[in-house]
Amino acid sequence: MSKPLILISNDDGVTSSGIRKLVELMSQIGEVVVVAPDGPQSGMGHAITVGDTLRLSRTDIFGGIQAYKCSGTPADCIKLAKHEVLKGRKVDLVVSGINHGSNTSISVLYSGTMSAAIEGAIEGTPAIGFSLCDFSWHADFSHVDEYVLKIASQALKNGLPEGIALNVNIPPKQNEDIKGVKIARQANARWEEEFDKRKDPHGRDYYWMIGNFVNHDKGEDNDEWAIANNYISIVPCQFDLTGHHAFSHLNEKWDL
Amino acid sequence: MSKPLILISNDDGVTSSGIRKLVELMSQIGEVVVVAPDGPQSGMGHAITVGDTLRLSRTDIFGGIQAYKCSGTPADCIKLAKHEVLKGRKVDLVVSGINHGSNTSISVLYSGTMSAAIEGAIEGTPAIGFSLCDFSWHADFSHVDEYVLKIASQALKNGLPEGIALNVNIPPKQNEDIKGVKIARQANARWEEEFDKRKDPHGRDYYWMIGNFVNHDKGEDNDEWAIANNYISIVPCQFDLTGHHAFSHLNEKWDL
Known part of the structure; x- marks a missing residue:
C-alpha cells in the first residue's frame, strides 16, 4: 500500500524550526511534499496574491524531501502546491505549522498558519493547522511528537467533515x-490594540501595532481555557461564515 | 441630536470611485471619518501588519471630510482609526467598500473589504461591507444609492446581533x-485556480494566479443565486469559525 501524500506549509517560512519538526514527524507516516513561504508571513490572514507575480523554487533544506519555497502567502503556497507542484495528484492531508505562537480564539482570523489549512479544506482535503503557544524563534518543540502524530494519523484514518x-x-x-486533548470552541476573546507612535530619522510619524489579548469568555469548553489548563485544544473551523442565528433578526427587525 | 459617527474604509484604496460613492452617501446620514489604504489591498483577507511599521496621513481628497490614507491593510485601517484617529470615540457604524468586484460565496475569505467590516464587528460595532459585482475601475455605481442608504440606515436604527x-x-x-434584497447564506462555491507560468527577462520562472469560479450550489437561498437573479444579497457573516457540527464526528469517530 502506498504511503499517504501529506502536503506541508506554514507561515513562519521554510527555515523555521516549527516546520522542520512537522516535516520530521509527517515523514514517519506519509510521503511529504513541502511548499512554504520563503520568509515570514505571520498575520497574513487569508491573503492571496492577485495583483503581483509569484516565485516558486526548489530547496534542499530538508535533505531528500521534495520541498519548495514560495514568494507568496500560505494560501498561495497551497494553491501552487496542488496545481503546479503536484499537478493534481490527490493530497491525503494538508498540515500547516508548527506555528511559533498561539492561534487560539480570534487569532485564527489573522493566522497565516490556519489560512493554509483552511485552503486545504476548501479544496476538499482533510487539513490541520498546528501551533505551539510559544512565540520564540527558538521555541522547544520536543514535547509535541506524540500528539502531532496522533492527531495527524486520526485525520488520515477517519477524515474530517x-x-x-x-x-x-x-x-x-x-x-x-500536557494533560490531554480537548475538542473546543473558539473562545470569545480579542486583541485590544495600541499603537506605539514614533518619529523616523526624517521627522515623519510612523506606528508599530501592539496589542493586549483580553479574554472575556468564562466558559470551560473553549480553546483559551484548554490551553490555560494545559490541554491541547482542537477547534474544528469552518469557512462558511454564514451566521444563521442572525437571519431572524434581519427578517423580523429590519425593513428592507 | 448629534449625527451618528460612521467610519469608512475599503480595500481598493482611498482614490477608488467606490469609496467616493460611499463617502457621498454616508455623509447624508452621519458624520463621516475615512481611514483607507493608500493603495490597492485586494485579496488581503484578514491580514494585519505585525512585522512592519504603519504610516497614516491626512488627505483632503474628500474636501471637508476628515480622511486619512494608511500604508496598512483594511483591518489595520480600522484598528488605527479607532485608536489613533478617533481616540476611543464611539463609532456607530463601520462601512467598507464599495468594492470594485463581487465578494460573494468563498470570496468573502479573501476579501479585504469584508475584513474591514469584520474588524468593526470584532470591536462590537455594527458593520457592513458593500461590493458591486463589477470589477472595472470605472464601474458605474449610479444605481446603488437607494439600497446602500437603506441598508446602512437600518443598521444604524436596528443594530446587528x-x-x-x-x-x-x-x-x-x-x-x-434590481428586483430587491435577499437575506442569503454564503454559497458553496469556490475558485479553481490555474497558474500562468512565464519567464522573466532574466530567464527565471514566475507565475500569475488566475482562477475560474465554480458554483456547485444548487440552492436558491444563497448569495450567488441572489446575484444571478438580480437581487442584492445580504449575508450575515460571523467571525466565530467554530464548526459545531463537527464535534460529534470528532468525539465519536476519533480516538485521541
Missing part, C-alpha cells in the same frame, strides 16, 4: 506535563 | 433593474 479544518494549539514546553 | 457583519453584494449596473 466537509468544510472543516482543525485548529490545534499546544501548550508550551515550560508548562507542566 | 453580536459577532455579525453584513456582506452586501450588488448586481452590476448593466443588468436589468
Whole structure:
C-alpha cells in the first residue's frame, strides 16, 4: 500500500524550526511534499496574491524531501502546491505549522498558519493547522511528537467533515506535563490594540501595532481555557461564515 | 441630536470611485471619518501588519471630510482609526467598500473589504461591507444609492446581533433593474485556480494566479443565486469559525 501524500506549509517560512519538526514527524507516516513561504508571513490572514507575480523554487533544506519555497502567502503556497507542484495528484492531508505562537480564539482570523489549512479544506482535503503557544524563534518543540502524530494519523484514518479544518494549539514546553486533548470552541476573546507612535530619522510619524489579548469568555469548553489548563485544544473551523442565528433578526427587525 | 459617527474604509484604496460613492452617501446620514489604504489591498483577507511599521496621513481628497490614507491593510485601517484617529470615540457604524468586484460565496475569505467590516464587528460595532459585482475601475455605481442608504440606515436604527457583519453584494449596473434584497447564506462555491507560468527577462520562472469560479450550489437561498437573479444579497457573516457540527464526528469517530 502506498504511503499517504501529506502536503506541508506554514507561515513562519521554510527555515523555521516549527516546520522542520512537522516535516520530521509527517515523514514517519506519509510521503511529504513541502511548499512554504520563503520568509515570514505571520498575520497574513487569508491573503492571496492577485495583483503581483509569484516565485516558486526548489530547496534542499530538508535533505531528500521534495520541498519548495514560495514568494507568496500560505494560501498561495497551497494553491501552487496542488496545481503546479503536484499537478493534481490527490493530497491525503494538508498540515500547516508548527506555528511559533498561539492561534487560539480570534487569532485564527489573522493566522497565516490556519489560512493554509483552511485552503486545504476548501479544496476538499482533510487539513490541520498546528501551533505551539510559544512565540520564540527558538521555541522547544520536543514535547509535541506524540500528539502531532496522533492527531495527524486520526485525520488520515477517519477524515474530517466537509468544510472543516482543525485548529490545534499546544501548550508550551515550560508548562507542566500536557494533560490531554480537548475538542473546543473558539473562545470569545480579542486583541485590544495600541499603537506605539514614533518619529523616523526624517521627522515623519510612523506606528508599530501592539496589542493586549483580553479574554472575556468564562466558559470551560473553549480553546483559551484548554490551553490555560494545559490541554491541547482542537477547534474544528469552518469557512462558511454564514451566521444563521442572525437571519431572524434581519427578517423580523429590519425593513428592507 | 448629534449625527451618528460612521467610519469608512475599503480595500481598493482611498482614490477608488467606490469609496467616493460611499463617502457621498454616508455623509447624508452621519458624520463621516475615512481611514483607507493608500493603495490597492485586494485579496488581503484578514491580514494585519505585525512585522512592519504603519504610516497614516491626512488627505483632503474628500474636501471637508476628515480622511486619512494608511500604508496598512483594511483591518489595520480600522484598528488605527479607532485608536489613533478617533481616540476611543464611539463609532456607530463601520462601512467598507464599495468594492470594485463581487465578494460573494468563498470570496468573502479573501476579501479585504469584508475584513474591514469584520474588524468593526470584532470591536462590537455594527458593520457592513458593500461590493458591486463589477470589477472595472470605472464601474458605474449610479444605481446603488437607494439600497446602500437603506441598508446602512437600518443598521444604524436596528443594530446587528453580536459577532455579525453584513456582506452586501450588488448586481452590476448593466443588468436589468434590481428586483430587491435577499437575506442569503454564503454559497458553496469556490475558485479553481490555474497558474500562468512565464519567464522573466532574466530567464527565471514566475507565475500569475488566475482562477475560474465554480458554483456547485444548487440552492436558491444563497448569495450567488441572489446575484444571478438580480437581487442584492445580504449575508450575515460571523467571525466565530467554530464548526459545531463537527464535534460529534470528532468525539465519536476519533480516538485521541
